[in-house]
Amino acid sequence: MTTSIISVYIKRDSEWYEYKVPITGETTVLGVLDYIYEEIDSSLAFYKSCRSGRCKGCWIVVNDKLVLSCQFPAVDSMRLSPLTNRAIIRDLVVDFRAVVSDPRRIKHEQD
Amino acid sequence: MKTVQCDILIVGTGGAGIRAAIEACREGNAIRVVGVSKGFVNHSGATMNAAADINLDGASMMKLLGFDTSNNPDTKEAFFEDIIREGKYVNNQELVHLMVDEAPGVVQELSDWGMRISGYWRGAGHRYPRGILSTGLQIMKALKKGLREFKDRVVLCDNVMLVDFICDHQGFVSGGVGLDLQTGEPVALLAKATILASGGGSRVYLWSTGPEELTGDGQAMAYRAGAELIDMEFVQFLASTVTNPPTGITPVNPILNLGVWLLNLEGQRFMSHWDPQRMEQSTRDLIAVAIATEIIEGRGFQDDAGEYVLCAFKHLPDQVIMGSKAVKLFYGKKAFVERSVKQGAIKCLLACHFFCGGVRINKDCETSVPGLFAAGEVCGGVHGANRLSGNAITEILVEGKVAGKTAAMFATCRDPVNSEYTNADEMIEKAIRAHNEAKIRSGPSPLELKRRLQRIADSKLGVVRDEKSLKKAIGELSNIKEEIPCTQLKSTQRQYNREWLDSLQLENMATTLEMIAMSSLIRKESRGCHYRRDYPNSSIEWIKNTVIKRNDKSAMVVTMIDNPAGMASAQGVPHDN
Numbered sequence: 001m002t003t004s005i006i007s008v009y010i011k012r013d014s015e016w017y018e019y020k021v022p023i024t025g026e027t028t029v030l031g032v033l034d035y036i037y038e039e040i041d042s043s044l045a046f047y048k049s050c051r052s053g054r055c056k057g058c059w060i061v062v063n064d065k066l067v068l069s070c071q072f073p074a075v076d077s078m079r080l081s082p083l084t085n086r087a088i089i090r091d092l093v094v095d096f097r098a099v100v101s102d103p104r105r106i107k108h109e110q111d
Numbered sequence: 112m113k114t115v116q117c118d119i120l121i122v123g124t125g126g127a128g129i130r131a132a133i134e135a136c137r138e139g140n141a142i143r144v145v146g147v148s149k150g151f152v153n154h155s156g157a158t159m160n161a162a163a164d165i166n167l168d169g170a171s172m173m174k175l176l177g178f179d180t181s182n183n184p185d186t187k188e189a190f191f192e193d194i195i196r197e198g199k200y201v202n203n204q205e206l207v208h209l210m211v212d213e214a215p216g217v218v219q220e221l222s223d224w225g226m227r228i229s230g231y232w233r234g235a236g237h238r239y240p241r242g243i244l245s246t247g248l249q250i251m252k253a254l255k256k257g258l259r260e261f262k263d264r265v266v267l268c269d270n271v272m273l274v275d276f277i278c279d280h281q282g283f284v285s286g287g288v289g290l291d292l293q294t295g296e297p298v299a300l301l302a303k304a305t306i307l308a309s310g311g312g313s314r315v316y317l318w319s320t321g322p323e324e325l326t327g328d329g330q331a332m333a334y335r336a337g338a339e340l341i342d343m344e345f346v347q348f349l350a351s352t353v354t355n356p357p358t359g360i361t362p363v364n365p366i367l368n369l370g371v372w373l374l375n376l377e378g379q380r381f382m383s384h385w386d387p388q389r390m391e392q393s394t395r396d397l398i399a400v401a402i403a404t405e406i407i408e409g410r411g412f413q414d415d416a417g418e419y420v421l422c423a424f425k426h427l428p429d430q431v432i433m434g435s436k437a438v439k440l441f442y443g444k445k446a447f448v449e450r451s452v453k454q455g456a457i458k459c460l461l462a463c464h465f466f467c468g469g470v471r472i473n474k475d476c477e478t479s480v481p482g483l484f485a486a487g488e489v490c491g492g493v494h495g496a497n498r499l500s501g502n503a504i505t506e507i508l509v510e511g512k513v514a515g516k517t518a519a520m521f522a523t524c525r526d527p528v529n530s531e532y533t534n535a536d537e538m539i540e541k542a543i544r545a546h547n548e549a550k551i552r553s554g555p556s557p558l559e560l561k562r563r564l565q566r567i568a569d570s571k572l573g574v575v576r577d578e579k580s581l582k583k584a585i586g587e588l589s590n591i592k593e594e595i596p597c598t599q600l601k602s603t604q605r606q607y608n609r610e611w612l613d614s615l616q617l618e619n620m621a622t623t624l625e626m627i628a629m630s631s632l633i634r635k636e637s638r639g640c641h642y643r644r645d646y647p648n649s650s651i652e653w654i655k656n657t658v659i660k661r662n663d664k665s666a667m668v669v670t671m672i673d674n675p676a677g678m679a680s681a682q683g684v685p686h687d688n
Contacts, residue, residue, distance in 0.1 A: 024415060031357045038558055042610045043602030049155045049322040051359045054248065057154030070355055089293050090607045096151055097269070 006074065008032055010044070011081035012091045021074075029062055029069040029080065033092075045091035059083055060092050112539060113291075113298040114530065117266075118522040119515075120286045120302035121146040122273050122329060125156030126247075127487025127507035127514075128308035129254040130217070134515025135306075136261035139523050143264050145300060147271040147289055149324045149612075157310045157321050157488065159251050162365070162441040164234055164242030164501035165508075166190070171215035172231060172241055175222065185239035187211050192680075194502065197236045197394060198467075198495020199639045200654050200677035201342065205474045206493040210502070210509045217508035218243060224253035229440055234500030235368065236394045242501035244440055250504060270607070271298065272615060273328065274542040276305060276336045276483065277533045284336055284482035285528040288538035292612060295605025297542040299535045303522035304482055306514050307333060308507075311466035311488040312623045313346075316573070317565040318417075318462040320351055320360050326616040327623030329489040333470045334622055334667075338478040340659045341491040342468035343623075344631040344641045347498055348399040348574050349464035352422065352457045354447045360462045361447075363422050364398075364500070365437040367391045371424040373402070373459060375410040381420075395464075396497045396640040402461055403574035403642075417460060425455035461574055465503065467494040467640065468630070471658060476514035479660075482521070486514035492656075495677075496639025545600060545614045554597025557613035563591060564620050572627050577645040581632045588625050595621065629669045630657040654678045 003024045009016050019040055021032050033046045049055040051070045058069040061081045069080075086094035119135050121128045124146045132144045148155055167175070169185025191211045195202055222228065226249045233240040258265060270292040277299070279285045286302035312327030313319040334340060349362045350373070367373075373391050375381050385401045386393035393401075402420050405411050411418040424432055429452050432438055442448050451457045469491035476484050487507040494502060571584035595617050600610045636646045636653040655671045662668045 026356045028355045028357075028359070030355075034358065037609060042556065042558065043604060043608075045604075045607040045609060047151070047154075049150050049324060050160045051323070052160070052354065052361055053359075055150075055154045055156075055159050055322065057151055070359060090604065093607050095269075095293070096154065 006076040009079045027074045029072045029074050032074045045093045047093050115300045117145040117302050118142045119144045120300050120305045122307050123309035124148040124152045126158035127511040130511030131306050131515035133257050134512045135519040138516045138519035142519050146267045149272045151269045152267045159247045161247035163504050165504040166241050166501035167214035167218050169239040169241045195680050197499050200681040202495035203492030204676040209474050213509040214505050221253045224256040226253035236499045275538045277535045280532045290542045297539045301528040303525040304518040306518050307485040308487045309489050313463040315620045316463035316568045320462045320464045326620050328619040331619035331622035338480045339471040341471040343626040345467035345496050347465040347640045348461045351462035365441040374421045375405045399574045400642045419458045419460040421456045422459040423456040475517045484514045484518045486510035549600040549603050552599040557598045584628045592621050626659050633669050
């Protein structure tokens, strides 16, 4: 299997940070976040639990689309940001109980 | 610092914890409950992960589903016998009786609370169909509905990791000290009774079917509080596959029932050596040992992620897989099934699935420490040496109910906890130490140690064990334990600092692994999911249980206790191992 380096942009505290992540074969967005936490920057905050799409805890916004990070394949130049309708705890972790607006209508973020 | 007073503290908000909360509120109408979860309450825990079958005796099941009971000759006695036989006679029979007797009631309740049932089946190792099929999400939804009645008396807290139990001057457990991950502040939770419902510890291994949270915290905290733990050597592994690389692991056992082949590098159906009759439909313990042996003896496949065997279904018509009710239920509409069918075979590796052992409880779910109760996977005894498919959910519901009731009775009779008489301050110090000392420490990162622990677990405490590697593991674990207080956090934020969380989990992981290693070493035979290649056979003299406890000098002591009921059962029925 071939390894390629992808660019990942993560919105942390309203600023975008770029990370270079090597991926081999197929990887999920969560796999990329794990790699960044383990190998590049251990201060990155994100949430995961079941890793199989059941717990619905790892919702994040990838390229303006609402996805479960454990289910969504990683792509080059992807932009990751926290949910916009929940209060942010830190980085990509949001307080699921603190609803900011209708959860079904995730608005696009202009930056 | 925040201090919270309550009647009952529940550690873990999965199935056992929520069921305990419901029962505690029913038992005492003034009881106030606080439940804490290491993750988000609605987005964590092992129950939610379950692709569940829930067992109860077949007769009661048919009645519950509204079918004719004459189609299913199963009885409570037969259910009981199956659990004891497949648990290889080392079960705590009192707990098994409790589970079998209470099962119909607790499952009926779930159904009344709106749990959707999608059918029933006969899981591997059961003589008759007795597993009601549903999902973990449905179970949690139903339990949350049951809890709604008491919502003004129950508070559930997200993202609070319990660091240790608080003990008062009489040695009673009186709540615990937690770290609120969201704010990074410690919180003292003072409670008259404490229920441990934190689940198993399968994440001490690298590959696990459980969620991230299961790092053996409950087992280790109970140990440090002086509680006894039973049968820690019985760790169940499940043939699994990788669905969402690199970490998404899903069991393949629902597929194993469909007639697939497990193949090694030489293309042989290796299960023929282990269980010629049942082949791939054998019990979990045998399949795990077979796969592990193929890999150890060099007949496995290998790639970057590790070694594996193949689970092949090219010989089956596609419809068999795609049309299977179990496949639909367990894997949903996931593209993985379609993709797998196209490939004709999938990777099959071993992932840690369940801790049969755990905190020792009696039939009232009391631990050996006053004030501490336990329910669910964190407890040991009921499954013996091997858990049958579908018994996990039944266990958590029944034990949750009993623990809730007993804890409420205990709390009603006890005065409120006075924090002056406890060791709460010391525990708070422990919770924030890693963070406070981040700048002056110079040791390895928590992640590095976590990896090293998981590597020891996988290589020496996995499915196949022997004396030499167990002893080596114990030595390596004690070295790592010395390094844990020196771990250095690279990030010093207080809010949601994952490194801090990892550092707090390390000691728990190491203690849990040490307990597994110590009890595996003392059991010089193979039984159920404990397989020693230096002692590959079972022996009737070993129908005993291992009990671990901390002595006055803080050393881990393992003793063997007799199991007369198991011995009698074993002599009454032909022994098949």
